[in-house]
Amino acid sequence: MTEEKKAGEVERGGISRRSFLRDAGLAAAVPAVAPIARAGEAPAPRTPAAPAGPAASEDSCDGPTMVQLTVNSGQYRCEVQPHWSLRQLLRDEIGLTSPKDWCGGLGACGSCTVILNGRPVLSCLTLACECHGAAVETAEGIANTKHPVIQAYIDYNAFQCGYCTPGFVCTAKALLDRNQNPTEADVRDALGGNLCRCATYQQHPPAVIAAAAELRRDRSRS
Amino acid sequence: MKTWKRFAHIDVGSVEQAADLLRRGNAALIAGGTDLLGGMRFEILPDYPELIVNLKTIPGLDYIREEGGGLRIGALTRLEDIARSATVRSRWTALADAAHRTATPHIREMGTIGGNICQLNRCWYFRIPDNRFHCVRKGGKTCYAMAGDNRYHSIFGALKSCLAVNPSDTAPALVALGASIRTNRRLVEAEKFWDMRVPGSTVLEPGEIVTAIEIPAPPAGAKSAFLKFAIRKSIDFPIVNCAVMVAGGEARVCLNAVHNRPWRATASEDVVRGKAIDEALADAAGAAAVAKALALPGDRNKWKIQIARTLVKRALLASA
Ligand code: FES
């Protein structure tokens, strides 16, 4: 699959930043790896894709292994090296470029945030080989499902350059998944690990609270 | 962006299997990975592990349970789960607050209590990329903080020539609450769990792995509190933190980020023993906590003494 790694890249010419934010999911979710035939199938334990080397015991891997994971709505089977981060897998192999690098992988900025098995985590400090069987959501997937947090970020101008936005959106979505009615303090607390160099901070709590209200309306309609 | 140098990786099914791999060679354990992988990415240590042993695939180490009135927390329990646990908050408040004030929400969702108490000490000479300062904590001969910029370093002197501080937020809470650390070999009182090793921060021997935290039932009427001074409300490590438990005229007071190990302030405990804690008494206890503190030559870290004193006072008032 390494040959197909650029398959998910988005053509950005002529797209405004806002429509890009809204539509990124649709374009970028094109799988770079052939999705697995039967979705929902429980993956077998991950298997070494190459014989173990001298440093490793019989059942460890110092070569590539196969991991099977769900990313947004697609299932992927990927060959990963033990020293690859989840961000590397998502960006360079699957082609989802919303998880950013800002602090250089120190765990200090939150711009690489994705939702892993329901938890907002730093994809820069997560090993790809430990994601076998995992469910991952990225900002592309959140935009794709038309989650109200995306429109709320647009309505409230909760970004300027947008570089930090995918990380904020993932963190906010994970909060809304477990808290239907967050207070401003809840939002500030949950977003406490995301930095924004453009200093859009004051716009985030009202945006997330508005998204929560919209979600509640959605639920009462259905 | 710096990527990791190659390493091998194995998922283990049991603590014994992990211990066995640790004993066999140049291997490192991974739980949440936030301390380990950051350090490896920047190659802060002279040795780079050949094998990463993943503990997260061991079943049954992720739990929060009340047992016989006490609390038992599995080593792989995420800090965020501890912070949100109504059980922990109800009677072991200092620990819930300490877990909640650790790092960022993301790191709390990843980081485990076992990893938090085993994290390496904080010192910018020790942690600088590419091992540019081969200090005592890495087997060298010098503590570069001694003559360097030591504004965040120990106010209670060096331990084995090292001035780096233990940065854990949960550690002082565990000491204040009288916890013990269960490993695959023994039960260690929290107070005796930390030490200066090369490069470790605990008394764990090769092949020894933390499996659980055990905290006794707090005495009747006990109240506990945790306070942290950091530059920002989120993300940052403590400049100083403090946990206190007060019950029936007895207090347990523990500071951290002031020394190589968590620092139990027994002098403060003596001041409040048998007395009702009010503003004046708490102030005296704060003063007692830092009576033996000493700023390093140049006074760069002197500010931490005032902070430690004030945190002890405020934490005592919060638990009175
Ligand atoms: S890139 Fe900064 S936290 Fe991951």
Ligand code: FES
């Ligand atoms: S919008 Fe520019 S960094 Fe946040």
